[in-house]
Amino acid sequence: MTHTADVQAVEQTDGVTTEPRSHPEQADIVVIGGGSAGLGAGRTARRRGASVVLIEKAAIGGDCTFTGCVPSKALLEAAGRGQSFDQAMAEARRAIATVAATEDASALGREGIAVVIGSARFADPASVLVNGERIRATKAVVIATGAAPAVPPIPGLESVSYLTNETLFEIEKQPSSLAILGGGPIGVEMADAFSRLGSSVTIVEAAERILPREEPLASAVLASALQDRGVTIACGAPVTRVEATDVPSGVRLHLAEGKAVEAEVLLVAVGRTPTTEGLDLARAGVEVTGRGFIHVDARLRTTARRVFAAGDVAEPLQFTHVAYRTGSLAATNALSPLPVLRFRPEFVPWVTFTSPEVARIGLTEAEAARHGARVAYLPMEEVDRAIAAGRTRGFVKLIVGPRFGLRNLGGGRLLGATIVAERAGEMLQEVVLAMRAGMFPARLALTIHAYPTWSTAVQQAAAQFFGEYGGRRARPASADAEVAS
Numbered sequence: 001m002t003h004t005a006d007v008q009a010v011e012q013t014d015g016v017t018t019e020p021r022s023h024p025e026q027a028d029i030v031v032i033g034g035g036s037a038g039l040g041a042g043r044t045a046r047r048r049g050a051s052v053v054l055i056e057k058a059a060i061g062g063d064c065t066f067t068g069c070v071p072s073k074a075l076l077e078a079a080g081r082g083q084s085f086d087q088a089m090a091e092a093r094r095a096i097a098t099v100a101a102t103e104d105a106s107a108l109g110r111e112g113i114a115v116v117i118g119s120a121r122f123a124d125p126a127s128v129l130v131n132g133e134r135i136r137a138t139k140a141v142v143i144a145t146g147a148a149p150a151v152p153p154i155p156g157l158e159s160v161s162y163l164t165n166e167t168l169f170e171i172e173k174q175p176s177s178l179a180i181l182g183g184g185p186i187g188v189e190m191a192d193a194f195s196r197l198g199s200s201v202t203i204v205e206a207a208e209r210i211l212p213r214e215e216p217l218a219s220a221v222l223a224s225a226l227q228d229r230g231v232t233i234a235c236g237a238p239v240t241r242v243e244a245t246d247v248p249s250g251v252r253l254h255l256a257e258g259k260a261v262e263a264e265v266l267l268v269a270v271g272r273t274p275t276t277e278g279l280d281l282a283r284a285g286v287e288v289t290g291r292g293f294i295h296v297d298a299r300l301r302t303t304a305r306r307v308f309a310a311g312d313v314a315e316p317l318q319f320t321h322v323a324y325r326t327g328s329l330a331a332t333n334a335l336s337p338l339p340v341l342r343f344r345p346e347f348v349p350w351v352t353f354t355s356p357e358v359a360r361i362g363l364t365e366a367e368a369a370r371h372g373a374r375v376a377y378l379p380m381e382e383v384d385r386a387i388a389a390g391r392t393r394g395f396v397k398l399i400v401g402p403r404f405g406l407r408n409l410g411g412g413r414l415l416g417a418t419i420v421a422e423r424a425g426e427m428l429q430e431v432v433l434a435m436r437a438g439m440f441p442a443r444l445a446l447t448i449h450a451y452p453t454w455s456t457a458v459q460q461a462a463a464q465f466f467g468e469y470g471g472r473r474a475r476p477a478s479a480d481a482e483v484a485s
Contacts, residue, residue: 023114026136027053029331030128031364032120032279033144035062036320036374037311039103040327042113048335050139052113055120055130061103062146062242063165063312063397064320070095071169072189076353079196085174088197092169125304140334143280143286143294144327148310152181153404161249171265175199179253179263181239182270183210185352188222192354195229201258202261204231204253208236211358215397215418216367218358222420225356225393230375232313234261242266261361274313298342300330308334315343330331349432351425353411356380359424361432362416363399369479371401374408374417376464376474378457380421385452394420396461398431399477400441411465423454430458441465 029045031038034056042054059066074095078088101107105115118131127136149164151157162183163171165186178194180187183205195201203210203226209219210233212227223233234255241254251266274293281288284306287295293316294309296302302309308330326343333339349361365375381392396419400412419430434444444462449455463469 010416015415016456023053023116023133023135024051025134026138027051027114028137028139029053029142029334030135030137030140031055031144031327031331032128032395033062033146033311033313034058034060034103034115034145034232035146035311036064036088036323037144037313037327037330038062038142038145040324041144041308041310041331042108042327042332043111044328045335046112048332050102050331050335053116053135054108054113055116055118055128055135056405057117057119059100060105060108060115061100064323065099065103066096067166067169069320070099071207072165072186072193075169075193076189076355079193080355085197088170088193089172119278121278121280123280125284125306128394133302136325139282139310142327142334143279143302143307143309143328144311144323144330145275146323147274147318149268150271150273151268152239152270154239154242157268160242160244160251160266162251162268164268175263175265177263177265178202178265179204179251179261180267180269181253183212183235183270184270184271185211185350186269188226188352188354190269191226191231192229195226195231200230200232200262200263202234202263204237204239204261205233205235206238207235214352214358214360217395217397218360218418218420219453221356221394222352222358225354227253230450234259272318275311275317275469299333299339300326300343301333301339306334317345317348317350319348322348332453347432347436349428353425355393356420356422357424359419359428360417361428361434362414362435364418365397365399365477367481368399368401368415371477371479373399373401373477374412374465374474375399375477376461376472377473378461378464378470380457382470383421383454383457383460385454385456386421388452389422391422394422394424396421396427396457398441398444398458398461399463400465400474403440408465409440411445411462414439419458421454421457427455427458430455 028050031041031054042052045052071092074092078091089445120128120130177200191201211219237255253261287303294314296314300308310326310330312318376398378396380386380394386392399416401415403413414435449459464474
């Protein structure tokens with residue numbers, strides 16, 4: 001809660017005031033940041049019986065609720081249903097309001113979490129200053145300040161109007177043409193949505209393909225799908241200069257190869273950078289990495305013993321589910337006599353929610369080749385549910401390696417998977433569970449799947465590790481795996 005203007009504050013040392021407090025002077029856990037990581041930390045601490053003060057400088061819910069996952073998925077769904085731009089944006093705003101109502105200060109207050117709106121900075125490793133007041137953490141502080149859109153140092157970019165994911169959902173008029181700088185998940189999802197809504201879309205990506213972190217075949221399948229919907233894709237095309245055009249707010253991107261891309265609106269989607277400005281981390285003894293992330297160990301502890309960090313500010317895997325999970329782990333470890341719970345990035349799945357979806361966990365084929373891995377590959381055009389739905393773009397790729405002491409008994413050990421399909425995000429989850437539980441791939445092959453379901457493709461692919469199935473069998477992984485499989 002902010003303080004009214006008629007209350008006179010008297011400054012003391014370190015900016016601490018003597019005005020009446022609207023929140024506790026101390027709590028077991030003080031959480032800085034009210035996004036997914038902060039909510040994960042605060043709610044987990046309360047479930048463990050700890051007192052919590054959560055400090056947020058803007059709105060509770062963070063990027064995911066207001067400018068990320070929630071509005072972008074609502075927009076994609078509305079565009080897929082054939083709704084207009086105005087209808088789609090209204091759906092995004094409705095989704096934001098519905099989700100935000102479950103996370104606001106009133107909702108958290110009912111859960112026993114004290115919320116303070118303001119910017120926090122460290123006074124020392126055990127206390128922070130906010131709104132001129134000191135709040136002490138008797139157990140630990142959890143930093144969960146998230147990340148902000150990265151803006152590349154391209155000449156001229158600072159002189160033109162552009163959007164980021166933080167401002168995209170504020171626009172009221174559909175752009176006739178949209179240039180998207182960046183072919184990562186945000187870029188391709190918004191290319192999918194706006195092309196379906198009727199905008200002319202161009203993706204400009206410096207790497208040789210869109211979604212460069214994914215399997216090459218996944219990139220190729222999605223690129224083909226987007227191009228069929230009218231999206232122009234310029235890969236291997238670094239931008240050397242940006243300038244305004246005669247069209248109001250219009251931009252021209254000059255590419256290294258000598259070509260240019262013009263659009264009415266520019267969306268910059270080249271990644272995100274951790275938010276640490278103004279925290280006075282040095283006062284707490286908290287160090288950052290060369291890339292600007294807060295340095296944490298596998299238990300989410302920073303270089304200061306009583307300070308933990310979670311979510312995008314500390315983790316290069318910048319996903320909402322990772323943020324919530326690391327926030328929860330940070331709070332659990334902070335409240336434990338011995339912080340023993342470790343974050344396991346190898347078990348983190350992620351999904352790009354285009355049509356088709358691209359879902360991934362663990363290693364790619366090229367990464368797994370040095371582990372003596374084997375690969376099972378199944379194109380969706382051989383899956384009955386995909387045939388029945390008329391949506392046969394994509395594939396399932398499962399990767400296994402030898403299990404210590406047992407080699408390939410039971411199929412070995414699952415190392416990773418990539419699925420490209422209309423329901424890839426849902427299909428991936430049984431693979432995620434199998435990996436997390438250390439399950440033998442044979443379990444996937446022997447488990448009865450309802451027919452005809454999308455997930456039957458996982459069972460059919462797993463069967464290839466035990467002999468020929470449907471004319472296909474597993475093959476050795478290749479370090480030079482390209483588009484063909």
